[in-house]
Amino acid sequence: MVRGGRPFGDAFPHIRVTPPGxxxxxxxxxxxxxxxxxxxxxxxxxxxxxxxxxxxxxxxxxxxxxxxxxxxxxxxxxxxxHPRIMRAATRQQQRLTHGMGDIHPPAAKVELLERLAGLAPWPEARAVLASAGSEAVEIALKTALLSTGKPGILAFECGYHGLTLGALATTHRDDFRAPFRKRLYDGVAFVPFPVRPEEMSPSLASCERAFEDRARRGDAIGAVLVEPVQGRGGVRIPPRGFFPELCSLARRHGAVVVADEVFTGLGRCGSMFAGPALGLDADLICLGKALGGGFPLSACLGRAEVMDAWPESAGEALHTSTFLGHPVACAASLAFLDLVESExxxxxxxxxxxxxxxxxxxxxxxxxxxxxxxxxxxxxxxxxxxxxxxxxxxxxxxxxxxxxxxxxxxxxxxxxxxxxxxxxxxxxxxxxxxxxxxxxxxxxxxxxxxxx
Ligand SMILES: Cc1ncc(COP(=O)(O)O)c(C=O)c1O
Missing domain, CATH: 3.90.1150.10 (Aspartate Aminotransferase, domain 1)
Known part of the structure; x- marks a missing residue:
């Protein structure tokens, strides 16, 4: 109990010594x-x-x-x-703490992938698991290139997609980018993200121009990467009507739409995915943060036909990592997803x-x-x-x-x-x-x- 008789977990603030103590x-x-x-x-x-x-x-x-x-x-x-997540993680940890994600996978990986496919907004979905949100973005960008053959990316001003080099090329904030500019892929076109209805048409016109300019320059845009609500960029919510237009523009130019739902996904914004509620009909969805129920876990989830641009593995995965499909994170994630649905x-x-x-x-x-x-x-x-x-x-x-x-x-x-x-x-x-x-x-x- 903390002062006031409320239990720790639901207690009012209690400062014993001026922080930092x-x-x-x-x-x-x-x-x-x-x-x-x-x-x-x-x-x-x-x-x-x-x-x-x-x-x-x-x-x-x-x-x-x-x-x-x-x-x-x-x-x-x-x-x-959360006690249900803790119980699931503990049970898993007592049997298997670490597996061989892409070689001899932990059974929990299959369960989680099936669960994610069931949640996805497409009839058939496949996913690649990872640990951090930025890795999910990297996977989405690789998938988009394989699927379209076009290297260019359309991203948005004030957008945040992580700080690994591939993701950083699409993150807009200059203080994050400036020291590493020489290592950043320069085929990213940034366009304004509208937050007021009157900003929608100019933003869409910028998108159209970017598609045309980049195609002329030889690095045609194959991926439109967007957060349904810009989180770290300042909680910026687009006007209704923007995303449907953006998606049809992307499709007209043969690009896939990547919804970065690392922040917004899995209930945070009031629905399982924020994109569909705002008219964002994505081909790939990046998840992270809440996904692992407190354990490091992320995923790039995609329409089967887009994901199937990846070749069948002949023994060596083109994209994997040591902790891919970490069993404890997968078990915690399944318990978290249960909670989102049951509660x-x-x-x-x-x-x-x-x-x-x-x-x-x-x-x-x-x-x-x-x-x-x-x-x-x-x-x-x-x-x-x-x-x-x-x-x-x-x-x-x-x-x-x-x-x-x-x-x-x-x-x-x-x-x-x-x-x-x-x-x-x-x-x-x-x-x-x-x-x-x-x-x-x-x-x-x-x-x-x-x-x-
Ligand atoms: C929308 C979005 N994408 C990607 C990331 C990067 O995730 P991570 O920090 O786990 O690499 C973040 C992190 O804040 C994010 O908000």
Whole structure:
């Protein structure tokens, strides 16, 4: 039990020592020496080191209890350490912890692949498993090239698809790309991602131009890669009607459509896949994050006829990896998918998301520097504008400032957006309403205080 008589997992924030406390600070010093300095930002008020997490709570090494509105990068849709996922993983781990994915595969791999094929929006589907979201993107891009013979890629401004070299070529943010530009494939055309109805036609016209220009240049576009809702780019939701047009444009030019549902998929946005609900009729779907129920697992799922562009294996897979089809991750994933279906986590995410957005809009009505509160299911964002800026230009770094302030009050959120102007919210769908409301109240207070 945590103070207030609520059990850990559903407890209100409880800060015993101003974060980061002495133990977190000591770990920060050790980390600084042992890890590449680029990886973990260590500042005066950041980070705290996690010791334990359950459902919607995280406890740090100094005993502080937080409410996790991040779902740990959107992974914990079912909450941290859901007992049914833990039981399935433990059972599997006691029999087989690691197999030989593409040589003598673990039986659990077959079950998961069949399950994914059953969920897919096509009559027949096949998949390739991997560990990280960016790998799923790599597989989709390889598949698209095999299937169309065209190397070019159409991707979107503000899009995020991961940081491995192939995926990074399609990720838009310049600070991620700049140091590695010379290694990035340059056949990617970036076009604006519309978020308002009036931006739709200009975006589609840019797509059309990109198809024509690239075909003339000799690197014709064979893949259109798009997030149904741009997550890390700032929770950007396209207008209804955009995706059907985009898909017919892609098909007219002989390109396959890749939906990057690493963030949006598996219930997070209120349905099993966010794409179909928005009219995105994809040929390939990338999954990750929530897929492994907390274990590293990703997948590229595809229409059978597109996936069958891969040649039959003659003994050596053209694409595989050591941990492909990891049995514990597969077992955890099956338990997670059971939960999504039996507990209707997708519907819960839809309902909670509507509540969350309505609550925040209410609490923040009339706040001058609030630009927008938006979301689809439990992928929500609060955008902060620069003070006194009628055009509502984002306040750079506001997301991180609010995240740091909230951490001191026991609420975890993440920044998002190309200028860091958004607070991103991806809480577990299993969180209780009163705990969510309590955390939202604190968030609203932090937003109000964030005026420049
Ligand atoms: C839409 C999307 N695609 C791909 C990725 C990359 O996934 P990973 O970090 O697991 O490589 C992310 C990660 O945030 C993502 O949001």
């Amino acid at each position: 002495p133990r977190s600070r000591a770990l920060g010093k050790r980390l600084r020496r042992a890890e590449s300095r680029n990886v973990t930002f260590i500042g005066d008020r950041f980070p705290v080191f996690w010791e334990e997490a359950l459902a919607a709570n995280v406890r740090d090494v100094d005993g502080n209890v937080y409410v996790d509105l991040t779902g740990a990068f959107g992974v914990a849709l079912a909450g941290h350490r 209707r986590l997708d519907r819960r995410a839809a309902r909670m998301g509507e509540h969350l957005v309505a609550r925040l809009r209410d609490a923040l009505a009339g706040v001058g520097h609030l630009s927008d509160v938006r979301g689809l299911g439990l992928l929500a964002g609060v955008e902060i504008a620069a003070d006194g800026n009628a055009a509502r230009v984002g306040q750079p770094g506001a997301g991180a400032r609010i995240a740091t302030q909230l951490l001191a009050h026991g609420v975890m959120v993440l920044p998002a957006g190309e200028r860091g102007q958004v607070v991103e919210l991806t809480p577990p769908a299993t969180m209780s309403r009163d705990l969510l409301d309590r955390a939202l109240k604190q968030l609203a207070r932090a937003v109000i205080d964030s005026s420049e």
